[in-house]
Amino acid sequence: MKGFLAVYTLLLMSVGVMAQHTHGNGLAHSHTYTRVIDFPDTEEYLTLACDFHIHTVFSDGSVWPDIRIQEALRDSVDVVAMTEHLEYQPHADDIPHPDRNRSHHIATESAANTDMLVIQGAEITRSMPPGHSNAIFIEDANALLIEDSLAVFEEANRQGAFTFWNHPNWTAQRPDGVATLTPFHEYLIANDLLHGIEVVNDLTISEEALQIALDNDLTIMGTSDIHGLVDYQYGIAEGGHRPVTLVMAAARTPEAIKEALVAGRTVAWFENTLVGRAEHLGPIVRASLDIIDASYGDDTAVAEISITNASNAEYLLENIGAYSFQSDLGLVRVPPHGRTTISVMTGEVLDSFELRFRVLNAVTAPKERLEIGHTVTVD
Amino acid sequence: MKGFLAVYTLLLMSVGVMAQHTHGNGLAHSHTYTRVIDFPDTEEYLTLACDFHIHTVFSDGSVWPDIRIQEALRDSVDVVAMTEHLEYQPHADDIPHPDRNRSHHIATESAANTDMLVIQGAEITRSMPPGHSNAIFIEDANALLIEDSLAVFEEANRQGAFTFWNHPNWTAQRPDGVATLTPFHEYLIANDLLHGIEVVNDLTISEEALQIALDNDLTIMGTSDIHGLVDYQYGIAEGGHRPVTLVMAAARTPEAIKEALVAGRTVAWFENTLVGRAEHLGPIVRASLDIIDASYGDDTAVAEISITNASNAEYLLENIGAYSFQSDLGLVRVPPHGRTTISVMTGEVLDSFELRFRVLNAVTAPKERLEIGHTVTVD
Amino acid sequence: MKGFLAVYTLLLMSVGVMAQHTHGNGLAHSHTYTRVIDFPDTEEYLTLACDFHIHTVFSDGSVWPDIRIQEALRDSVDVVAMTEHLEYQPHADDIPHPDRNRSHHIATESAANTDMLVIQGAEITRSMPPGHSNAIFIEDANALLIEDSLAVFEEANRQGAFTFWNHPNWTAQRPDGVATLTPFHEYLIANDLLHGIEVVNDLTISEEALQIALDNDLTIMGTSDIHGLVDYQYGIAEGGHRPVTLVMAAARTPEAIKEALVAGRTVAWFENTLVGRAEHLGPIVRASLDIIDASYGDDTAVAEISITNASNAEYLLENIGAYSFQSDLGLVRVPPHGRTTISVMTGEVLDSFELRFRVLNAVTAPKERLEIGHTVTVD
């Protein structure tokens, strides 16, 4: 009797989703989400979810490359790169003398008939300095089997690679976990041989790496560095997700993605934290959040508004504007793909007014959060 | 980046739903449903969810009538009747000498501006025989305050009431719980003064009451008889629902509903069991279930088909047809508002074939289940 | 007060519970909680969940008082007061001339054989000033039916009442929603006739009321002011909860609770926000959080520690200590009755070290959050 068209539509999509609507600083309500990583495009760019650090049995990973494509399809990751260790081949007894491009080729075949992009890459695996680095957008990984550390960066760049420093906070190479530039890195950067740095790697995030990126104009990267299964490592069944780099690209092409990486237009997405320069993070957050349904109750000067969220992040907004709220004490949570209603005490009835928030889960520099403003127009 | 229009639509509806897709005799997967009671209309009739046995503070219930309307709106119950005990008024100290129509009038006001129908009713509350009975579609409950048990049925019928015997299996009046006709009931039935019987009341269901209904041409009724809160009594938050009578009515009007009740076109919906005469249960089950996407795999004689379910019931289907399945050993579960895929071994590739099931959760008589057939046309 | 034993008991009772374990600044994972309101006792006091503002059919509520006891039992609320409007009796046609103590007496009977305490109360219902106020711990509500507003406060205090100002931010009485003291209130406070103020009422919270409480030494109160059903108003099935006042009492007795209220030992619990003076909020937060399993990884100076949470609040901790973390950029979430693991970069291996957090969901004054420190001892 009752219309369930919407439900039926969803059913056919076989996609589980439960909408959320909280009120002010609410407890996150129980919900079920798909694992889909989903951030909106900005006005200028496509927002592409990219994982540029992935291993398979062709170095020290535990799966065939086809599984990496299946995982990425389930996560709605748009772009991947298999980045096998060039120099570390623990499965060599079983997979002897592999072509260092083999993993990329199998992954590319597995991704045929999908719209996933597979970028050719490799991991340059050295003791510190320079530690580990990835080269992506390369032409031939075999040509990177060069003993001298500087020469391998030169060859990667000769191939047109975008290179980035992996897990500079790795305790196996930095026991204190503090990402720190070495003279070798400074040389690479000065000579435009190193272009990015992992601020996020697997289960870790590095404030010091973020500072290095900002100080040296390096692209901010977030990667999974997955060796086992994505589902196990990130608790996908419990709502977790792999870290990715959100790349703001002019098109869904390798060229456009590389251009964006070189230009530094990235945001790393780690657990519930977005990390990026304000000029990149701002557009993504603003594209995620919208304010709808602003109206005053009868005979009141309290405006009720709804903030919607078109992204996977749960935004934590600290009120830094002129007005206090009736719905909370200035900490507003907007659930992923949900919305929150807040009540703003504007003193008198206004046609429009200004809200201002510090976005606590959007980090632009160590200890600094993105600030956003929004002019609310009353309906 | 990804299309989430469907999700956004659902979001605005603030309705939680998680689609289910199982395979053959699958474990029920974890899911979240709305509390909405939802059975499809049949080809001939509307399927209306009705609760004709409800109490408030105006007899021995614990809520004001407005709560009964809120509960029913949340349950998507289409039709309710407040049926206060005429003779049992434990709140008389606080609510003295009440107008016996008062509860109905408040409920009617509360339901204004909704499409819920509120039918006037009362509970005739006697020791056995005749025990308790409801009269609905009455004109004035006060006029039913008559000492003689027969006279009250006559007056109710004079007002045009549809009457039914409440909880004939109630252990307070039948310690063994076995519904049994008395000569008084036989007289009422013989003289067309009693028209229905509760096969389902609250948390109980009665095989013997079902047999009495079938033997005496009484309408099969299922009601909540709620006194406290529906949410607590039926574990709504955990996925439970109140029992209702599904009335197959020609229109969404009191007249059409009464006509359907008098004609006996009802099915009781209790936990996961549907109880009704085959001629009424069949159309509802057939409207609930559909078979889509029938096709043979390449070079096989095994047809894969999907059975969809447009209702709240989880159908349990026992295969009684000519073919065995690859997907299960003949017990198929079709989740509520979900679907199940089965694989049928038809021996050779056929253009169409016949499936036949016993519907284990659709009861037509004691120990008897509805049987349905379906001709599958291969795409 | 209830602690994890209650949770374990619940498990054995076959009531759902799902513990959470997140990692740093994680997304809240999907989970199912009981509705039980549960904050630990502090070293000095019992922490009692109290709702001192409740209506029934005996004023303008929609349920009999027994439902209020059932709701409170399900919420694990320790103490309730029925606070019917003395002067506003919209059900007077049906419930004429009620004894103003009647609601309290029925509730008390309903709570017999439970360990719930029912405190006698009433709501003094006036236009502004002074607006609405509750008097609890009274002897006879009928004696408060006095026309003069001052006289009713005097009589309540003569009876030994604890009185508090209800919803000072109510837009029906303050269209701008801004809680503001009037001279009448100042008189009441100066003469010790008014002792508390609702910082939290139903779905609203008031920064200005909090400031008034701090400036005037009034007890901070949070109440539901429930008229309909708690389950509907607060979305209990979706994980919501009613607002309560956490009272820090020396014993589970009316006398001890009143003593605590007079002494101002309260914290209001609203959605995910705790509001109270630092000297009260601090002990509750510290009793909620514990640090366990601190250890350094082999050959690293990064300490991994687990923060456990024995309460219903999801704590949002901002790192304001000396060390940065590998697990997040300084925003740590500790899920309700769950735990979070963080990695602390202490520079070198230490036997013990100091962590310091701002607790973003624990508000001590407008724009001010509780700060806590914890010395971690490495295992």
Next chain:
Amino acid sequence: MKGFLAVYTLLLMSVGVMAQHTHGNGLAHSHTYTRVIDFPDTEEYLTLACDFHIHTVFSDGSVWPDIRIQEALRDSVDVVAMTEHLEYQPHADDIPHPDRNRSHHIATESAANTDMLVIQGAEITRSMPPGHSNAIFIEDANALLIEDSLAVFEEANRQGAFTFWNHPNWTAQRPDGVATLTPFHEYLIANDLLHGIEVVNDLTISEEALQIALDNDLTIMGTSDIHGLVDYQYGIAEGGHRPVTLVMAAARTPEAIKEALVAGRTVAWFENTLVGRAEHLGPIVRASLDIIDASYGDDTAVAEISITNASNAEYLLENIGAYSFQSDLGLVRVPPHGRTTISVMTGEVLDSFELRFRVLNAVTAPKERLEIGHTVTVD
């Protein structure tokens, strides 16, 4: 074998679990389960969950053997065998000339320091007849690289193998999906060279294979035949599970498991169906179900009893005893690791009485279900 202790441990591990309690023929309530496969031991034997058909990159699977151990640990599978195709090596370009025991050896290393047993196996991969078969408990897979199909069975048996026919219903070898013995199979069976048959393989179950097992005294087997990821293939996150063989073994040793297989003491567990000979299925079902808390209500002859379920199966019980129930019309569902309360109308108050059920999800032969009786003693 694992019992509730495992669940309790899981709780302490902060892994979600939600117990279920339904009432009669209830809708399955929303719930979250761990993926743990858990059936109780019987009075005589341990009940071990075994998966004897598994592939890795060493034949045509997509993961390294270590992932198979991780999956099995998460599923609480007690015993596994890697069964690589001897003759089908699609990864030979990358993994040339592998030792056919290599997969087993890596898996064994990965399972060190766990209590999982890894049994050595291989898949004999032929066209029909005899199709594919597994040999487990072998000594050297390389010695099975023999061209003649009969000779390979003879060699496997010389090594002491237990052998079974894989997916006799596979449409690639039997387009109609109907398992059918060939003369070659009859020869193998007659000469004790073939000992079991897969009634369950991956997503399929075969009534005809069950009949072949019963007619020829073959051991009933259920296996995953996993090539990709268990989590994806069986919808683990949505509550699914891999098929397994429950082996009733005298000890948790390879010898005892082999003895049980040779003796035919197995039950296959597929979706929600258990398949086995009545003498094996009966003890497992009886160990799963218990009746507790039988008592009559005051002044009634209706006994209320609780049926508990210590297993992963949701039991569907059809009442075939002498008494009807008040709680349902004879179809009782007992949720996994939950319980159900039913009300039995025994006519008069009895000290003890007999219940009898057909277990609809426990299949002993085509179209035949296990029947169980239970004497209820009233407390």
